[in-house]
Amino acid sequence: MNHLPLIIKREYLTKVKNKSFIIMTFLSPIIFITLIAVVAYLSQLNNDKIRVISILDESGIVKNVFKNTDHTSYNILDNNMALEDAIALVQETEGYGLLHVKNIPQEKISSSNFTFYSEDSPSLTLMSDLESEIQSELTLQNRIKENIDEEKLKATRVSINIGQESFDGEKTSKVDSVVKLIFGCAAGYLLFMFIIIYGNMIMRSVIEEKTSRIIEVIISSVKPVQLMLGKIIGTSLAGITQLVIWIILGGVLMTITSIILGIDISEMQTPQQQIMEQAMENSEVNLQIQNAFTAFLNLPLFNLIIAFILFFISGYLLYSSLYAAIGAAVDNETDTQQFMLPIILPLILAVYIGIFTVIEDPHGTVSTVFSFIPLTSPVVMLMRIPFGVPIWQQVLSLLILVGSFMSTVWFASKIYRVGILMYGKKPSYKELMKWIKY
Structure with missing residues (x-):
């Protein structure tokens, strides 16, 4: 794969030098911060x-x-x-x-x-x-x-808060479950959005090169699997670059806006915040906040960080290969609709299972099974890990996910090899199966 680094470099530079990419990279934070500033200013006027x-x-x-x-x-x-x-x-x-x-x-x-x-x-x-x-x-x-x-x-009132403790002596509480769910949902939702945004970018990139016939020149000296991997990795790096710029630029703009307009967003007093401040004066609420902070510190943070990186990358690469295959199979974005549903459904299913099943029974049959299925495991497993998942299950799920990615890349490259040279015809699922057999 001597050509792979060159393809990654070319794809990355093509993306970051694109005018629309540059404009949206710098314009999106400006629009977002402007909206926040307007809302903050109007809220401040309303509070006065x-x-x-x-x-x-x-x-x-x-x-x-x-x-x-x-x-x-x-x-x-x-x-x-x-x-x-x-x-x-x-x-x-x-x-x-x-x-x-x-x-x-x-x-x-x-x-x-x-x-x-x-x-x-x-x-x-x-x-x-x-x-x-x-x-x-x-x-x-x-x-x-x-x-x-x-x-x-008042003296006759009795408040009961049942303590929770595992058979191994580890103490937990109801707040622990909420903190774990929030962390898991945030990780799963971030992966979901990243796949949707940058998976579509990969698909559009393939369609653009296919329709411009540039791909015919490139494919003469590069294997389809190298070209597809280069597009996936290069576009992913461009996406990460864009996110980093958004974070840095957003922080700078937020600071400048606060200084110029004299708005301290952290001190904005909405009715809901006032209610929260009044509630925090209650000793019971303060105790719950302390429990939440303790629950966060009790999370297996090192395990979560490592697992998040590995499952995030593996899950994204798996779905990106499917997006690339779809881009190679069609001539325009309109024709992609028939192939998008089978990709989006597992993601949606994973989010719903994570929210409605993992919180109730993180180690139940449904949660465990879907944390091993490759199309749902990146989301479901990330939601399960805060509740304590054995390392062997995490490793097994990751190996299955990586193996599925490699298999998907192989199948997708088959579709890619035939599809990138096919024009003017809308393929069916039956024809895609024939392309895989070539």
Whole structure:
């Protein structure tokens, strides 16, 4: 394979010098960062706005419940004011809305006695906060009325968090499973996206060279298997180069944008973040965060990194060879649709099995079997490894995957050898099988 390095170099340089590749490499981070900056700026403007909510509590039950916050101010109206006058006052003062509580006894109060009036649909977060405050106050008043001691009631509550420990004495928790699932899903999804994006790039590259007839000159001095491997490796290196540039350029642009616009994205306060900050003040939530951090440290990080690199590369090469074979078999991208489904389905199946099966039973029959099937093992095995997979299973799965890649390259090169010289005809699966036999 003396020509392989030359083919890899040619393919890599052809890709990175392509105008569209260069433009999208530098334009994509700019567009992405611009969108983030616009959203951050608009969110900052929205957070600076104070919503004024008027309260017309005819019953006098909940008027003292609401406390002003950084973004919400409550205006308590005279409970003798008519509803029409209250609505008119809110509209004149351009208030955010009016909460009306009808004048009824506390024992007969229900949801129908509360109404929120506003010009537009109110925020879901705001409505949830109002409902929560009212519910807490009415519950407290009912308990006082029934002579129920609130402190004693809290003292009687029992919280159970069942400890988990393996037969070998290794302690785990529910948080461990969540952290492992997140890590596995991130690895599987990254591989899925990389295959889709750069597998298509390889396929289009083959189609372009085939239609331009350049391939006829190249194939006269290079074996089809060398040419296909060179395209796969060269395009993959170009893809890695693009990702590295995106990461570096994205970080630089993010810093520059923050300085110029004075936006600190890390300090953006969305309603969801405010809820999270309030939740973190709870000792139980803090304990869960500590458990999550401990669970991350307990992950077999060295094993995960090595396995991720090996399965990522092997899985990508396997699918890339299939994409190259499809590109050689057709004349344009429109004709690739009939061959794409058999490639995409195993990837989608692997993601669904990883999410819905591995989390429930990572060592079950379904998870184990699909972690050995080559078309699904790169995703499923990466999701299983955080839960503790024996090394022999990982090695066996990797050997099967590498062997499948070599076999796929051999079969794909057969299709490649015939397909790159075929023009003007849309092949069928039956014809592809004949090409493999040549």
